[in-house]
Amino acid sequence: MSKLNAAEVEARxxxxxxxxxxxVQLESGYRLSPESxxxxxxxxxxxxxxxxxxxxxxxDTEVKxxxxxxxxxxxxxxxxxxxxxxxxxxxxxxxxxxxxxHEASYIRENxxxxxxxxxVYAYIWKNLRGEPLDETAIxxxxxxxxxxxxxxxxxxLAPALAAWEPVIELDFDxxxxxxxxxxxxxxxxxIEAGKFAPAPASQLKEHVPGTKSVFGRYVCRNxxxxxxxxSYREYALGSSAPTExxxxxxxxxxxxxxxxxxxxxxxxxxxxxxADPDEFRD
Numbered sequence: 282m283s284k285l286n287a288a289e290v291e292a293r294x295x296x297x298x299x300x301x302x303x304x305v306q307l308e309s310g311y312r313l314s315p316e317s318x319x320x321x322x323x324x325x326x327x328x329x330x331x332x333x334x335x336x337x338x339x340x341d342t343e344v345k346x347x348x349x350x351x352x353x354x355x356x357x358x359x360x361x362x363x364x365x366x367x368x369x370x371x372x373x374x375x376x377x378x379x380x381x382x383h384e385a386s387y388i389r390e391n392x393x394x395x396x397x398x399x400x401v402y403a404y405i406w407k408n409l410r411g412e413p414l415d416e417t418a419i420x421x422x423x424x425x426x427x428x429x430x431x432x433x434x435x436x437x438l439a440p441a442l443a444a445w446e447p448v449i450e451l452d453f454d455x456x457x458x459x460x461x462x463x464x465x466x467x468x469x470x471x472i473e474a475g476k477f478a479p480a481p482a483s484q485l486k487e488h489v490p491g492t493k494s495v496f497g498r499y500v501c502r503n504x505x506x507x508x509x510x511x512s513y514r515e516y517a518l519g520s521s522a523p524t525e526x527x528x529x530x531x532x533x534x535x536x537x538x539x540x541x542x543x544x545x546x547x548x549x550x551x552x553x554x555x556a557d558p559d560e561f562r563d
Contacts, residue, residue, distance in 0.1 A: 287330075294325050323432050324382075328422045331442055335378070335420070341368035346405040351462065353470045360469045362462065364402050376416040377402060378448075385421040388449050390491030395419050396451045397461040404458035420449040462550075479506075482515040 284295065298321070306312055313321065329336065349361040367378045379399060381388065388395055399417045406412050424445070431437040471477075485497030492499050497516040507513040 290329065291326055294329060295322065298322050300305055311534055324422055324424060327424050327428075327442060331445055332420065332556065335369065335448070338369050338371060339367045339378075340370045342523055344368055346402050348401065348405050348409070348462070351466060353466045353473075354463070356473065356475050357469050358469060360466070362401060362465065364398070364405075366406075374415045375413050377406065377414060377417065378420050380420045380422055382423050383421060384423050384425065384492060385445075385447050385449060386425075387489070387491035388419055388421055392449070392451060395459075396453065399453050400455060400458045401461050403453040404455040407455050417451055417453040419449045419451060421449065433457060437530075457486055470527075479510045479512040482512040485512055485516040 283394055299483070300320075302313070302318065327543075344366050346366060347361060347365045348363075351360050351362065352358070353360065364379070369376045369378065377399070379395075379402065381395070399419075403417060407414050428438070428441060431441065480496065482502075485495065485501060487496050488494075489496055489499045497513065497520070501507045501510070501513050501516070502511075504510070
């Protein structure tokens with residue numbers, strides 16, 4: 282079979298993207314806006330253009346790593362940890378790659394968070410599977426947000442792509458995995474106990490290292506629970522950003538006056554009749 286040229290490869294990628302997009306939409310019922318679809322499509326293309334050399338060298342793709350039968354320390358709840366990685370075996374060296382959709386600048390500023398996760402994967406790979414491992418790295422698939430304005434301008438995109446460094450090597454130590462697993466067990470206990478608490482409203486205004494955004498914009502905008510979150514409501518009410526101003530309209534929209542009156546009348550009709558109104562007085 283003849284080797285595909287670059288244009289043919291990207292045409293195939295676009296076709297695969299459309300197929301997977303339809304599948305995700307059918308399974309989840311979630312729809313991406315046209316703008317989000319375009320960004321995701323370009324993310325796939327640029328990942329291939331910049332990381333083709335690594336992609337073609339992958340020897341074990343989408344390797345599932347599993348750490349089952351873990352138990353929380355106090356409540357003894359059983360849980361498991363799973364992850365998916367790619368492996369490159371070359372010249373007697375084994376490299377483990379973990380793909381992330383986060384910005385490279387964010388990963389570099391928060392390396393320890395990702396190193397902890399890779400320690401667990403390295404522990405599973407080396408200690409449980411008995412496989413050799415020489416290096417671990419994160420591959421960032423998200424292109425810098427400032428590129429959105431140059432995606433159609435090849436003269437500006439090409440040099441930006443060449444300067445992009447989406448592969449971030451991280452040291453690993455399987456012996457440190459126990460601390461991460463213990464911390465994860467504590468989180469599982471909190472989830473099982475129904476202990477959920479949002480970040481304080483003050484944190485939503487803080488700058489997120491490695492980004493140009495604050496917590497409320499970088500993190501909360503990706504959280505579906507923000508609509509009912511007291512911290513996000515406080516943040517949105519005090520923000521002048523366009524997106525947050527839209528939430529002000531949402532929070533403060535009590536409907537038209539006629540609709541409000543209808544709601545009150547309907548509620549009164551359904552309310553129980555009190556023989557003695559003093560029943561509800563202290």
